[in-house]
Amino acid sequence: MSTSNMQSIQHSNYSDIYHLLYDNEKLSKQDIADTLGLSLPTVSSNLQKLTARHLIVKNGQLKSLIGRRATAYAIDPNVSLSVGVEIFRTYATMTVLNLRNEVLALHTTNLPFANDDQYAQALCQQLLAFLRNKGFSLTQISGVGIGIQGLISNDGTTILYGKILDCTGMQADNFGQYLPFPVTFYHDADCVAVAEYANKPTDGIFLSISEHIGTAIIINGRVFKSPSGRSGTMEHITLNSADGPVCYCGRRGCIETYCSVSSLLQPNEDLGTFFADLHQHDDQVEARFETYLDYLSEAIYNLHMFVDLPIVIAGELTKYLSESHVTALKQRLKKLSVFPETSGYLQRGSVVDHAVAIGAAIPAIQNQLQNI
Structure with missing residues (x-):
């Protein structure tokens, strides 16, 4: 077997184990081995790598009717976070989601919208202050999604048409220049759909x-x-x-x-x-x-x-x-x-509050998960 094929298999095992744990609350080594058809040494080796990268943690022990109780493993959903922002005419709401799409923090600011650099800078300053006040490390944040009332380019960089807020032509870089992580625009209706889909x-x-x-x-x-x-x-x-x-x-x-x-x-x-x-x-x-x-x-x-x-x-x-x-x-x-x-x-639908902000945060989470 070639070195490249071996590396591909190793990466697949690593990814499969993580995503199996993501789909379950917690599992033992034996559970993982049985489900994926892997040997216990292979499972142990990959669990060590995932633990070293803080992607998973030991999470107590599983119940057993006989013998010793097995160590349980689970993902750490807070190792990587995403921020979603919903922008409206007179206010903006920002939220922080973890890898399980759980809302960890929420903040609304009464900031009137303007299609100018002063608004972008003010919103970013409030976002950074919000993250610091909630105790999040900026290195945890994988990206910021901004949901806004307008038609967005497919790459999420430009507002192609924004009649309601008069925001046509606004660039994600207007905000990105003030933040240490990537910024992407999303149509607000797309955000709501994504939030609903994630829930059901x-x-x-x-x-x-x-x-x-x-x-x-x-x-x-x-x-x-x-x-x-x-x-x-x-x-x-x-x-x-x-x-x-x-x-x-x-x-x-x-x-x-x-x-x-x-x-x-x-x-x-x-x-x-x-x-x-x-x-x-x-x-x-x-x-x-x-x-x-x-x-x-x-x-x-x-x-x-x-x-x-x-x-x-x-x-x-x-x-x-x-x-x-x-x-x-x-x-x-x-x-x-x-x-x-x-x-x-x-x-x-079932997402009754801040669906735009939640949906705007989800794509960065999905990208993170796809890369594991």
């Missing part, structure tokens, strides 16, 4: 409903992207292009204008207040919500006709959307359907 792996259309609407498609576990960066912008499909409400994109009657949180709420109203009034059976609020569900079901059905995949309602709305509301939507969809349908293609 499901290919589909992810309809992120917050102040604005964003859509993303995940196929075979990957966000679908096009060279132009416009893939998944289904929120600008129109329900009434002739005399519908004017969208921020300049057209009339986009799904955005009928199904976003902004379209549901009145001035100075928030979702918490709206749903509190809904639960009190306020007649005007109930009527407004019924109309909203009518439009939302029309939008969902149109999307389902384009791409026959599950549709996941995600974003801020999921924090308030009950199972009875989902049932009401499903009843509307059943009436709209002209083809035989499988039940259950509509699902409710």
Whole structure:
């Protein structure tokens, strides 16, 4: 056997053992050997290497009915961390995730957005202070993902179109110059989809409903992207292009204008207040919500006709959307359907808080894991 083949096998064993431990809470040497079909000396040698690199730790002992209890091994999920940032007009939220996508820390800063160097520097200074205050070492951080309302180049370096925040042309390097780790931009809707997928792996259309609407498609576990960066912008499909409400994109009657949180709420109203009034059976609020569900079901059905995949309602709305509301939507969809349908293609997401920040942090974690 050639030296290169031997090295490849050794690396494969090393990687296989780590990822087996990643998929399990903890295992003994014998468990690993039996599962992977490796000898105990091979397992021991690789466990020593993984321990020396602080990727795994000894984690107590496993229960045994006979004989000595075996030493348990587990990954150290905090050996490498990732930062996710969600940027909005008046504030930004940053979060730290470990290798198991667990949120270790969260911080929101009231920092008004501006497409200039002063904003980038201020945000980075607050990010570094946040990390120091929480006791994280900068050497632990593998990267920073920034989720923002805009279309992003496929390499994550440039905002190609950012009408909502007027951020077209902004570069990830605007932030990277102030940080000791790489910075990557992500479309906020893609971040929400990634966060939902990490929590429950499901290919589909992810309809992120917050102040604005964003859509993303995940196929075979990957966000679908096009060279132009416009893939998944289904929120600008129109329900009434002739005399519908004017969208921020300049057209009339986009799904955005009928199904976003902004379209549901009145001035100075928030979702918490709206749903509190809904639960009190306020007649005007109930009527407004019924109309909203009518439009939302029309939008969902149109999307389902384009791409026959599950549709996941995600974003801020999921924090308030009950199972009875989902049932009401499903009843509307059943009436709209002209083809035989499988039940259950509509699902409710489960990441109810800071999905953009969480989803922005996950790609750096995935890259770390793929390189082990």
